[in-house]
Every structure is written in C-alpha cells, then in structure tokens.
Amino acid sequence: MGQGFRRVRWPVRLALSAVMMLSATARAHDGPENRIFSSGFNFAETTGEELFTNVCQGCHMPDAGGASGAGVYPSLVADKNLEARGYPVYLVLNGRRAMPPFGEMMTDAQIAAVVNYLRTHFGNAYDDAVTANEVRDARR
Amino acid sequence: MQSEPVTVRRRDLLALIGTVAGSAAMYHAMTSLGLASESRYKGPIRLEGDPRGASVLVLGAGLAGMTAALELRKAGYTVQILEFNARPGGRNWTLRGGDAFTELGGHKQVCEFEDGLYLNPGPWRIPYHHRALLDYCRRLGIALEPFNQLNHNALLHSVRAFGGKPQRLRAVKADFQGQIAELLAKVTQQGKLDETVSKEDQEILLQALRSWGALDNGYGYKANLISAEFRGYTKDPGGGLTAMPEPSEPVGLSEVLKSRLWRYLRGFAHYNFQTTMFQPVGGMDMIGKAFAKEVGDLIRYNAKVTQIQQDARGVTVSYVDAKNPGAVQQVHADWCVCTIPLTILSQLPLDVSAAMKSAIDAVPYAASVKIGLQFKRRFWEEDEAIYGGISYTDLPIRQIAYPNYDYNRAGRGVLLGAYLFDGPNSYEFTAMSPAERVARAVEFGAVIHPQYKSEFENGIAVAWHRVPFVLGCAGDWSDEARAAHYNNLCQIDGRIALAGEHASALPAWQEGAILSALDAIARLHDRVVRT
Structure with missing residues (x-):
C-alpha cells in the first residue's frame, strides 16, 4: 500500500475556465474554497485534520458529536474508548458494525495521523501518539 | 468502477x-x-400447507419485508410489519418537488424539482435477468420503460487524456476495437500466429477482424467511410446537393491506450449492466408504492425497533415512536422476518446465536452518494443529442446520467450529476454539507458540459451513510467475510430469519432483497408446517 496515490487539490488543477467558474458558485455552499479530492482508490488526504474533515465527519459529524437515526454513530467527544490507542487503530483498519474498514484505502501513516488527531481534539487529550509502525503491526 | x-x-x-x-x-x-x-427465480412462490394461524412479525417495509408480508399473508399467516420511516419502500425511494429529506446531522433539504421530474437516490435500474423483481412488477401492474445503460453518443472523459476534452463513447469504442483489430491482423499476416492458429482459422480471423474493427480491404483502420460507420462522421450524410458524408479521423493506438478511456467500456459488458435494463415509469418508488397497495394495511409506520427477544414460544419486539420516542411498546409473534439493515441491527439487543451475531457485526455498508440537478433546459439533448445513458469521467463526480424519460421535450430536465459508489470520493462527498455537494457537482460537471454554468437551477444530494433509516448504502461483503459468515447470517435462528439485499449474493440490488425474502420465508414456512 501507500506510494501510488495522487494528491489533487481540485479544482486548482482543472482548466482555467473551471477555476473561473468556481468563483461564481463558491458562495453556494459553506465548504472550503479548495478541497482535497482523491483520484484513485487511496485517500489523498494526509494530515489528521484533513482526514477527519473529508472522511470521518461524514458519519461522526463536524463536531465529532455523532448522530442518531434508526441506529447510532457514536460521539467521539471526550471518548474513553480512545484511551487505549490500539482500539481506534483496530477500528479504522478493520471496521465493525456500521463503521467501514479503511485499511485498504489509507496508509499506515494516514491511519496514525487521523487517530492521533482524534485523540488530541474534541475534548480528548491523550499524548501518547500512535506511530505508523504500530499501525503496520496491527494490520492482519 | x-x-x-x-x-x-x-x-x-x-x-x-x-x-x-x-x-x-x-x-x-x-x-x-x-x-x-442463471436466475434463481422459478416463478411465484407456492407456500403449501396450513400455517394453522401462525403469526409473523416483519421488521422493515422495504422490498424484502413487503415481499415476505405479501406472500406470508397469502399463505394464511397473520402478518404485521414495523417500519422506521413514515413511508413504505425503504431504499426503494424517489425524490420529487416538495419532498423534504433531513439527513443525519440535521441538514434538511426540500426538493425543488419541477412536477414530473425526479431523482432515484437508491436503486435506479433493473437488469433483464432480475426475474423475481420483474415478475412482481408485472403482477403488481408497474409500468416499465427502458433504462439506457449504453448510449454511444454519451461521453467518456479523463482530465489526463485528450487535453481534458470529453470523447464520444462510440469513437473510443470504435478506435479501441479498430486499432486492436488492425494490430492483430498485421500480426496474423506476418505469420506470427502460425504456431497457435491454423491457416484456415487465420483466414476466418482476418475476416472477423475486418468486420469487428471496421478495417478496410488492406486490414487498415483508417479515416474512411468504413470506420466512420462505427465512430461517426465529421459531416453526417445529408440530402440533396450537399448529401455526401465526410469521415472522421481515428485516434492512434498509443493515444487510445494511454487515454485509459477503454476502461469504462467494461461497464457495458458486465452481466448486470447489459441491455435491456428497465426503470419504472415515474420513479423507482412506484414499486414500493405498489407493494404497499397490497400490504399497506399491515404496516405500522414510525416504529423504531429497540430490542428483539425470542424464546421457545415466540418473538417479542420492542419499539418506540421514531418521531417522539416515549413509552416502549411491544409486539409478539410466533416468528420474525427481520430485514433491518445490518448497520442498525448490529447495534440492537438481539437474542440470536453467537454465530449469527458475529455475522451481523461483520458486514460494513458501502458509501454512496447521488446528486440530482435540475436545469432550465435539456441542453444535453438540445445541444448534444445525448438521449439518456451515462457519461463517465475520472473527475470526483464519476458519472453524469441523463434522464431516460420525457425525451426531446422542451423545458426543464433533471439529470444525475454525480454517482459515487465506494472509494474515497464517496466518503469525501458524504463529509460535505448537502449544499456543498450540489455546488461541487455543478463545478465538476461544468468541465464536461459548460452549459451547467448558465442552465443550473437547483439540486438535491443524498449521501447514504447519512440516511437515517439505513446508515450506509448496501452490504459490502468481502470474500473473507462471506466465507466466514454468510451461511450463519442466512440460517433461521430459533424463530428469527433475516432477509434483505445483505442476505443475498446480489448485494445492493433489489433482486437480492426479494430473492432473500423468498428463500427465508420458504424455509420458515417449511419449519412451520412440519412442526
């Protein structure tokens, strides 16, 4: 895994006309001016914040507070389940129940980055950082 | 894809x-x-034998649940259905003007489409070999019309090929075939196949390559009226003094290969996407509504299941009002057919064996996003002669699908401005607000159709992981999970049988939901009449 992904900041790489068009429609939404989009099977985002914003918040929501419908996406705010760092690493790698697995779409470094981001934000303050090597060892 | x-x-x-x-x-x-x-469907199910007043509680009024309810009641069972939503159909769903949809996280969208225009956020096409679904459509009087999977005049697009200019599908297909045919004919004529292909077969092969690849007498794929019949003309045949056509210029082998646009052709060869495909006239939810005409009197809507218990005598299901969760209510039945998506079922207290519980926990649901866009006019038809079908791109929107109804009509139209299934882009679009999803779909789509900029009016976006009643698109079985858990998921556990697309070998297809329900109730009925 890992070396093959392309990092693309759309629409910066698009033709000039598309970039000009962006300014016309940029007010139509509340998102960032430039957003990273992946171009293949691997996520192009690299930092923990980028990964959380572009992936995790889809279910866990921008404030990490989770959501509830017929089932639940758990809150990650001040989350005791993040204390043992192997647990979030395992879940991001393999998924469980409503949580999809990301092991095939994220590198060891990406998974370490997003777990470390979660464990130091949203009311979590665990200072023992996960390393990419730990993630590699956790892969089945 | x-x-x-x-x-x-x-x-x-x-x-x-x-x-x-x-x-x-x-x-x-x-x-x-x-x-x-071949299809496993052998005609309407026959549940013979007397169930002697046995009762069945069905959880979920999607196609699996309503199929089970319809057939079990017909066989003499007392049937009830609990449904989370305020409508029947589940993922069989259509959004039209005036419909409101609130996703997880609270963003509420109100569809602003003109009357008669719609988006099918979930299933949108029916293969000809999905015999069970087609049979129910026939029996329930649902009008079908063709769904164009393959449109030769739709576009294939890569930001890294042909200077980012979209190519006509027919030209890519013709050039890919033509260049391969020319190459293979050359090799054949040079005697390089002598060791593997007999002389007689080589003669036939050359004929076949000429026919398949639109080659000329010298086995060349060139700009002429032979290749033009496949890839199209610079100037189409006309009438009168200016009638004579002019051929178009084929693209060379290397450029065809490097463009990688050939990879999109696979979609049309796949068994599940071969013509003829169908859609219900007026929207996919015509199917759910037709089922509800049959079994609607059995459905309790807005019922959020909170627990499923069973013992030797029966099943007890607890639920609360989905909109005003208050007092817990309970329903008892002799048996239960549970079609609740595994994303949700895995979170419920549930009396089943450890093996079934492990299976329920083991199936993640695919991410998927669909975005419907309304335009002031059907520019894809008026300007570009694209009538239905799908354009493919390597932009994050991946597909633009044109409506397969109201062809050649003046006025507004709704197209599918993005269809993401699995992969990073699905998650990236899920993580946006609905307004940003729509705006991004318009930005990217305008690269392929510049008319977007002046013609776009409004849009609606459904990201399946944010859909409250399913928390994902469909069961995304890995080969390993299927080997370890599939049989355990499908076994009747005490008095509980699971059904739904997740309990089929056709995940994400309505046919899988129906076939799984029929299989489950056949086994359940067998158990009932034999005890």
Missing part, C-alpha cells in the same frame, strides 16, 4: 478479461469464480 487499487482485485481481473477477450470469456471466468449464473 472508480477504484484503482495497486494490486489486481478479482473484479479488475474480470474487467481485464472482459476488455481483452470479450464478454463471453469474462462470463466463463465469472462462472468459474462463482459470480454468474
């Missing part, structure tokens, strides 16, 4: 086989890998 893994996965291998050797070879390969077979 949008996945580009580093290692070759089974579906890529199949695509490669399909692209290089044709769909027949792929079919043989699929059969040997256990993926393709």
Whole structure:
C-alpha cells in the first residue's frame, strides 16, 4: 500500500475556465474554497485534520458529536474508548458494525495521523501518539 | 468502477478479461469464480400447507419485508410489519418537488424539482435477468420503460487524456476495437500466429477482424467511410446537393491506450449492466408504492425497533415512536422476518446465536452518494443529442446520467450529476454539507458540459451513510467475510430469519432483497408446517 496515490487539490488543477467558474458558485455552499479530492482508490488526504474533515465527519459529524437515526454513530467527544490507542487503530483498519474498514484505502501513516488527531481534539487529550509502525503491526 | 487499487482485485481481473477477450470469456471466468449464473427465480412462490394461524412479525417495509408480508399473508399467516420511516419502500425511494429529506446531522433539504421530474437516490435500474423483481412488477401492474445503460453518443472523459476534452463513447469504442483489430491482423499476416492458429482459422480471423474493427480491404483502420460507420462522421450524410458524408479521423493506438478511456467500456459488458435494463415509469418508488397497495394495511409506520427477544414460544419486539420516542411498546409473534439493515441491527439487543451475531457485526455498508440537478433546459439533448445513458469521467463526480424519460421535450430536465459508489470520493462527498455537494457537482460537471454554468437551477444530494433509516448504502461483503459468515447470517435462528439485499449474493440490488425474502420465508414456512 501507500506510494501510488495522487494528491489533487481540485479544482486548482482543472482548466482555467473551471477555476473561473468556481468563483461564481463558491458562495453556494459553506465548504472550503479548495478541497482535497482523491483520484484513485487511496485517500489523498494526509494530515489528521484533513482526514477527519473529508472522511470521518461524514458519519461522526463536524463536531465529532455523532448522530442518531434508526441506529447510532457514536460521539467521539471526550471518548474513553480512545484511551487505549490500539482500539481506534483496530477500528479504522478493520471496521465493525456500521463503521467501514479503511485499511485498504489509507496508509499506515494516514491511519496514525487521523487517530492521533482524534485523540488530541474534541475534548480528548491523550499524548501518547500512535506511530505508523504500530499501525503496520496491527494490520492482519 | 472508480477504484484503482495497486494490486489486481478479482473484479479488475474480470474487467481485464472482459476488455481483452470479450464478454463471453469474462462470463466463463465469472462462472468459474462463482459470480454468474442463471436466475434463481422459478416463478411465484407456492407456500403449501396450513400455517394453522401462525403469526409473523416483519421488521422493515422495504422490498424484502413487503415481499415476505405479501406472500406470508397469502399463505394464511397473520402478518404485521414495523417500519422506521413514515413511508413504505425503504431504499426503494424517489425524490420529487416538495419532498423534504433531513439527513443525519440535521441538514434538511426540500426538493425543488419541477412536477414530473425526479431523482432515484437508491436503486435506479433493473437488469433483464432480475426475474423475481420483474415478475412482481408485472403482477403488481408497474409500468416499465427502458433504462439506457449504453448510449454511444454519451461521453467518456479523463482530465489526463485528450487535453481534458470529453470523447464520444462510440469513437473510443470504435478506435479501441479498430486499432486492436488492425494490430492483430498485421500480426496474423506476418505469420506470427502460425504456431497457435491454423491457416484456415487465420483466414476466418482476418475476416472477423475486418468486420469487428471496421478495417478496410488492406486490414487498415483508417479515416474512411468504413470506420466512420462505427465512430461517426465529421459531416453526417445529408440530402440533396450537399448529401455526401465526410469521415472522421481515428485516434492512434498509443493515444487510445494511454487515454485509459477503454476502461469504462467494461461497464457495458458486465452481466448486470447489459441491455435491456428497465426503470419504472415515474420513479423507482412506484414499486414500493405498489407493494404497499397490497400490504399497506399491515404496516405500522414510525416504529423504531429497540430490542428483539425470542424464546421457545415466540418473538417479542420492542419499539418506540421514531418521531417522539416515549413509552416502549411491544409486539409478539410466533416468528420474525427481520430485514433491518445490518448497520442498525448490529447495534440492537438481539437474542440470536453467537454465530449469527458475529455475522451481523461483520458486514460494513458501502458509501454512496447521488446528486440530482435540475436545469432550465435539456441542453444535453438540445445541444448534444445525448438521449439518456451515462457519461463517465475520472473527475470526483464519476458519472453524469441523463434522464431516460420525457425525451426531446422542451423545458426543464433533471439529470444525475454525480454517482459515487465506494472509494474515497464517496466518503469525501458524504463529509460535505448537502449544499456543498450540489455546488461541487455543478463545478465538476461544468468541465464536461459548460452549459451547467448558465442552465443550473437547483439540486438535491443524498449521501447514504447519512440516511437515517439505513446508515450506509448496501452490504459490502468481502470474500473473507462471506466465507466466514454468510451461511450463519442466512440460517433461521430459533424463530428469527433475516432477509434483505445483505442476505443475498446480489448485494445492493433489489433482486437480492426479494430473492432473500423468498428463500427465508420458504424455509420458515417449511419449519412451520412440519412442526
């Protein structure tokens, strides 16, 4: 895994006309001016914040507070389940129940980055950082 | 289709086989890998024998649940259905003007489409070999019309090929075939196949290559009226003094290969996407509504299941009002057919064996996003002669699908401005607000159709992981999970049987939901009449 992904900041790489068009429609939404989009099977985002914003918040929501419908996406705010760092690493790698697995779409470094981001934000303050090597060892 | 893994996965291998050797070879390969077979549907189910007043509680009023309810009541059971939503159908769903949808996280969208225009956020096409679904459509009086999967005049687009200019599908297909045919004819004529192909077969092969690849008398693929009949003309045949056509210029082998646009051709060779495909006239939810005409009197809506218990005598299901969760209510029945998506079922207290519980916990749901866009006019038809079908792109929107109804009509139209299934882009679009999803779909789509800029009016976006009643698109079984858990998921556990697309070998297809329900109730009925 890992070396093959392309990092693309759309629409910066698009033709000039598309970039000009962006300014016309940029007010139509509340998102960032430039957003990273992946171009293949691997996520192009690299930092923990980028990964959380572009992936995790889809279910866990921008404030990490989770959501509830017929089932639940758990809150990650001040989350005791993040204390043992192997647990979030395992879940991001393999998924469980409503949580999809990301092991095939994220590198060891990406998974370490997003777990470390979660464990130091949203009311979590665990200072023992996960390393990419730990993630590699956790892969089945 | 949008996945580009580093290692070759089974579906890529199949695509490669399909692209290089044709769909027949792929079919043989699929059969040997256990993926393709004839329909398992052998006509309406016959549940013979007296259930002696037995009762069945069905959880979920999607196609699986309503199929089970319809057939079980017909066989003499007392049937009730609990449904989370305020409507029947589940993922069989259509959004029209005036419909409101609030996703997880609280964003509420109100569809602003003009009357008669719609988006099918979930299933949107029916293969000809989905015999069970087609049979129910016939029995329930649902009008069908063709769904164009393959439109030769739709576009194939890569930001990294042809200077980012979209290509006509017919030209890519003709050039890919023509260049391969010319190459193979050359090799054949040079005697390089002498050791593997008999002289007689080489003669036939050359004829076939000429026919298949639109080659000329000298086995060349060139700009002439032969290739133009496949790839199209610079100037179409006309009438009177200016009638004579002018051929178009084929693209060379290297450019065709490097463009990688050939990879999109696989979609049309795949068994599940071969013509003829269908859609219900007026929207996919016509199917759910027709089922509800039959079993609607059995459905309790807005019922959020909170616990499923069973003992030797029966099943007890607890639920609360989905909109005003208050007092817990309970329903008892002798048996239960549970079609609740595994994303949700895995979170409920549930009395089943450890093996079934492990199976329920083991199936993640695919991410998927669909975005419907309304335009002031049907520019894809008026300006570009694209009537239905799908354009493919490597932009994050991946597909633009044109409506397969109201062809050639003046006025507004709604197209599918993005269809993401699995892969990073699905998650990236899910993580946005609905307004940003729509705006991004317009930005990217305008690269392919510049008319977007002046013609766009409004849009609606459904990201399936944010859909409150399912928390994902569909069961995304890995080969390992299927080997370890599938049989355990489908076994009747005490008095509980599971059904739904997740309990089928056709995940994400309505046919899978119906076939799983029929299989489950046949086994359940057998158990009832034999005890």
